[in-house]
Amino acid sequence: MNKPVKNDGTVGKALEILDAVAMYERPVRFSELLEQSPYPKATLYRFLQTLTNQKFLEYDQTAGTYSLGIRLMRLAHTAWKTASLAPIARPHTEELVAKVGETVHLAQLDNGQVLFIDKLRATDRFQTLAQVGQVAPAYCTGVGKAMLAFIAPKRLQIVLQQQSFYKFTPATHTSVASLNQELECVRKDGIAFDREEHEQGINSIATPILSSSGRLIGAISIATATNRFDCEALMQFKGSLLETAKKIGEDATSWQFPS
Amino acid sequence: MNKPVKNDGTVGKALEILDAVAMYERPVRFSELLEQSPYPKATLYRFLQTLTNQKFLEYDQTAGTYSLGIRLMRLAHTAWKTASLAPIARPHTEELVAKVGETVHLAQLDNGQVLFIDKLRATDRFQTLAQVGQVAPAYCTGVGKAMLAFIAPKRLQIVLQQQSFYKFTPATHTSVASLNQELECVRKDGIAFDREEHEQGINSIATPILSSSGRLIGAISIATATNRFDCEALMQFKGSLLETAKKIGEDATSWQFPS
DNA sequence: AGATTGAGTTTCAATTAATGAAACCAAAAT
DNA sequence: ATTTTGGTTTCATTAATTGAAACTCAATCT
Structure with a gap:
């Protein structure tokens, strides 16, 4: 009632x-x-x-x-420091940046949308990547798809129903069918791709962060300009990416993800 | 009344x-x-x-x-994008980072305190510098002193009265007299120093950003670990710093600084 | 100039929502 | 088994929110 x-x-x-x-x-x-x-x-x-x-x-x-x-x-800074996954993940994301030399993003799912909560720029080559506090749709970002693949099926249904699929770039997929197919791949492989689906000229590979009990708590991605690496080339970093996500998940197990 | x-x-x-x-x-x-x-x-x-x-x-x-x-x-991100000096200053601060190769901070004065509104890290050497949204006292930071030197004398009096002077490091100055003396130098020279007064091992040189009508709208600094440059060595960048502040001031003249 | 419009601000009585003492409940401590 | 602690709900009293309308001031029109 x-x-x-x-x-x-x-x-x-x-x-x-x-x-x-x-x-x-x-x-x-x-x-x-x-x-x-x-x-x-x-x-x-x-x-x-x-x-x-x-x-x-x-x-x-x-x-x-x-x-x-x-x-x-002021308040958001305190929120970031004390209530987000970012500080916990920092040591590991730092390490990842140092290893791969490309930009790393950390995100959470907020009400079916992606909320970026950290961004570690490896180079100063381009400025247009996500900022802390920025939101983006889940269906056309790497971190978004990585997370959608690991929420409860009925929640996924609700999220997709509410979502309007806007074609940001020519490469944006806008059908539920193709999205579901991609999510299936993510579940098998652990990796989600963004092939310039949200921003022209930027692509990324992403993976979910799961707590040791298997609950979804966020996602990380390695993002770069397409002229530096395409998705296939980024896959050379797959191992490091998965390993980082695993470590963050372990450290964050006590941490509560907002419903 | x-x-x-x-x-x-x-x-x-x-x-x-x-x-x-x-x-x-x-x-x-x-x-x-x-x-x-x-x-x-x-x-x-x-x-x-x-x-x-x-x-x-x-x-x-x-x-x-x-x-x-x-x-x-989410809200803070929008605030940052639409209502802060940061986006206006970005082209110039980017340029400064590229030129000097050290970290650049942008700050505003908020109620007698320093509020950092942008941070451009040139290297990944150290992580402890200010974050966007972070606040710090004005009396012991470079950007803080740069700004205090250019507010109305009576407002300065009020701010100093309300301030409690905490000794963050051995180098923190905690007397109003020595602060006033420093502010005098800033007014003459345009440059404020922070010699490890707020954080051990970090120093900076800073300068105020003034609108073309002479109103204070913020400050920028070049900050670095002391083992890389001390304040005297940082002075090699004085010209670039002043020039950047001038450009930002010009671009921001239409922009309103919060009272 | 004088009149008019429009945007923003203030007033005030009717209404509605906030208040907080006290009762209640569940889980932990003794 | 009983008490305490920490959190939640109830409900009559009290106080604040509400919004129509009146007002101000500046800009625009005639």
């Missing part, structure tokens, strides 16, 4: 405004937010004031715009 | 709980939070539930602990 959810009172409403502001990905005016808002003027106005006071939003006096505030960065 | 502030109602109270959780820097139990909390059991309980529902906190079922949630990382 679950309540219809979404009943987090005043606080919940206020927090959802943060998402609304984030959505725009640029400073946004009061009136723009008002259009999207289910709340009347005065109510929205007070929410924005409160969030600004609390430094969760930042108000630009001269432009009359709101953007996400500085306090979020 | 300013109200006594701190009157942000239910939402404000809830958000302050996030800080309380962050303070511990580890997963924390309900009862621990209750001790510190001004609210009665039931109230705190409901706040925690709401924040957890909203993914601002994460509840570990088996350990019975709360930690900061994943949604903070």
Whole structure:
């Protein structure tokens, strides 16, 4: 007899405004937010004031715009340090970078999406790779597919149902059938590929991180520009990648993955 | 006739709980939070539930602990991308790293503290340098002193009054007098030093970033292990550092620094 | 210039949600 | 077996949220 959810009172409403502001990905005016808002003027106005006071939003006096505030960065840093897999994995990911000399990504699954929680750049050759806190769809990234392959079948169904398949590049697979086929390969082989499916010119090989009890807790990938290595060439690092994932899994066994 | 502030109602109270959780820097139990909390059991309980529902906190079922949630990382990433100086500065900081081959930090002043908003590692030699979102006191960091030297005198007074001077290393200066003296040098010379004052074995030279109208908007530094360069040796990069700060300042002139 | 529109801000009584003392429950400690 | 500790739920009281409407100020139109 679950309540219809979404009943987090005043606080919940206020927090959802943060998402609304984030959505725009640029400073946004009061009136723009008002259009999207289910709340009347005065109510929205007070929410924005409160969030600004609390430094969760930042108000630009001269432009009359709101953007996400500085306090979020402070809190997120603490979250990263104390509640993410990243610090635990660091020694091992560092080692992997040193060994293979290419960029390594660490990610978790968050609500069917990939959330990148660490990025170790081996070279300064290109800048467009994922950043900490960035999200990406699971169906077209290496780490995403690595993780989807190891969640419960019924959860997978739900995730895929909610997913809209956007064709980021010509190489993006957008059918559930081909995805399922790929996931099957991942389960057999332990390796997921991303052949420029999310970003043109970038490919990667990825593997899930499993706790010693077999529960999925994240994924790591080695990513590189296609003109340096293609996926087949990246497979020379397969051994190191799997080994790293195994070590992280062991170290992280006590650690709880968010549901 | 300013109200006594701190009157942000239910939402404000809830958000302050996030800080309380962050303070511990580890997963924390309900009862621990209750001790510190001004609210009665039931109230705190409901706040925690709401924040957890909203993914601002994460509840570990088996350990019975709360930690900061994943949604903070997503939001912070957007904040970084859309509301911080970092993306604007990136081309120039990248260029600086390429030129000097040492780590470059970008920081803002947040309420008298230094907030690091970007970090470009040139080498993988050491890992202990600042991370994005990390905060540090202003009085004992290069970027901090660079910025303190260029805020309004009365604001400086307030900041120094609120500051407690902790001796992080043997080299940390803890007197207002010596700090003022240093700030004077920064104003003349444009360069602030950190000679292992915050972290043992790490030193840096820093310079403020000023908008074309002369307003302070941040600071950049070149940081390195002392066994690679000492401050005197780092001064060979002074020209590049100043030039980079100037370019960033020009590009960022339209950008609003949070009060 | 004077009028008008539009964006943002403030007021206030009705309404609704937050509050917190106390009861309750489960699991661990004695 | 009993008590204590730590966490969760209840419910009448209390206090805060709500939102229609009035207002302000600046920009735009006539």
